[in-house]
Amino acid sequence: MSVFIDQMGRPVEFTTTPRRIVSLVPSITELLHSLQLDDQVTGITKFCIHPNNWFREKTRVGGTKAIKAGVIEELQPDLIIANKEENVQEQVEELAQHYPVWVTDVNTLADALQMIEQIGAITNTLPAATQLTSKIKTAFSQLNNNNRPIKTGYLIWRNPYMTIGNDTFIHDMLGRCGFKNIFAHTKRYPAIDTWQLAQCDVLLLSSEPYPFQQKHLDELQAELPNTRILLVDGEMFSWYGSRLLHAPAYFTSLLQSIL
Template sequence: MSVYIDQMGRPVELPASPRSIVSLVPSITELLYTLQLDDQVTGITKFCIHPNNWFREKTRVGGTKAIKTSVIQELRPDLIIANKEENVKEQVEELAQHYPVWVTDVNNLADAMEMIEQIGAITSTQSRATRLISQINAAFSDLQNKNRDVKTGYLIWRNPYMTIGSDTFIHDMLGRCGFKNIFDHTTRYPAIDTWQLAQCDLLLLSSEPYPFQQKHIDELQAELPNTRIILVDGEMFSWYGSRLLHAPAYFTSLLQQL
C-alpha cells in the first residue's frame, strides 16, 4: 500500500495496482479506457456514455449525484474516483469511510494535466498517461485563436438560463478559443436573464447538461437579433479527460465557421 495526495489535498492509501476501480466521473471513465484499464474498471455511472461498450457492459452504480452504495459494495472497489464538482460531497465522504476515494478538482487545462498524471501514477499507467499529456499539450499548442476576443456567452441550462463563471473549466476552454466570457465577473454557474445576453456578439448553446436544440436558437434569436447563436458540443468544452485530445480540432473547426 502507498499513500497518495489527491487534488483536494487529502492523503489516500491505495494498493500498488488497483484491481477494482469505480469511476463516478464520465470524463474520467473515458480517460481510464484510454489508459487501457478495461479489466480493472468494474463500475461506472449511468452518465458514463463513453466508450459505448463500457456503457453497455460495465456495472452502473447510479448517477453522478445519486450513487447506489449497495451496488458499489458488491463490487468491493479498492479505488473510487470522484470529482469535487460532479459528485455530492456527503456521498463522497460516506464512501470514503469504507473505501479509498480519490477526489479530483479540475478547473482549467493545467488541473486536467495534473489529474491525468496523478491517475496514471495511482493506476500504474504512468507511461500511457505521460504520452497522452504530451499529445494533448501539442494539440492545444497548435490551436490558432487569432486573438479574436469575441464577446461570448455560454449557456448550460434553460428555465432558468444558466451560464459559466471564471472559475470553471469551460471558461478556460472559451479563453483558449479566443472567446471573451461576458460573465467572467461571476463564479461557478449563475442563473441569468435573457436581457443580460444582449451584449454578446456570440452565444453558444451547449449540448449538455441541457440538450439545447435549433428551436431554442429560434426562441432566443427573437430576443437577441444582433447576436450570433450556435449549438456546440458540450463534451468538447467540459470533458477534461482524454477527450481533450480531440477538443482543439473541434475548436478549430468551430472558429472557421465564424
C-alpha cells in the first residue's frame, strides 16, 4: 500500500502501481505520453488532442466538465487524474467515491514541476519525470525576458471579454516573459470592458479556450489603434505538462517579434 498526497492535500491510496489510468486533463494527458505510459493510459477526454494518435485511439470519457461516469466504470481505472480548475468538483468527488483520484492544482511553474514529479512517483516513472523537470528548469533559466516590463493584456474569452488574474498559471508565464499583466490586481478570470485594454502596450489574444482569429484582432485593433495586438498559442501559456519544455523557445520568438 502506497499513499500519496495530492495537490489539494488529500491522501490517495494505491495498492499497486497504476495500470489503468484515466486522464481528465489535456496537458497532463500529453505528459503521460511523454512518460511513455501508452499501455497504462486507457481513457482521456475529448479535449486531450495531444498526442494525435491517442486522441484518435484512446477511449474518450466525455469532456473536462461533462464526464461520462458510465464509460469510466467500463474502464475500471486504478488512477484518475483530475484538476481543480479544469474539472467540476462535484463530478470529481463522485468519482473519488469509487476510484483513486489524484487532483492537481497548478498555478505556477513550481506547482507544475512538483506535479510532474509526483505523477512520476505514482506511475513508477520518476527518473523520466525528474529528467523532464530538469530540462524544463534549464529551458526557463535561459529565457531572456525583457528587462523593461511590457504592459500587457491577455484575453481568453469573447462576449464577454475575459482576462487572467494574478493567481493563474498564465499570469506566472506572462511574468517569466517580461510581460506585466495589467490585470494583476484581479483574481482568476474576470470579465472586462474594451476600454480597460487601452492602458496596455501589447494585447495577446489566446487560441484557447476561445479560438481568437484575425477577424477578432482586426475588430479590437479598430478600437485600440495604439495597442500592439497579436494572436498567440494558448497551449504555450496554459499547458503545464511536458509542453513546458517548448514554451521558453516560443516565448523568446514572441518577444523578438514585439521588441
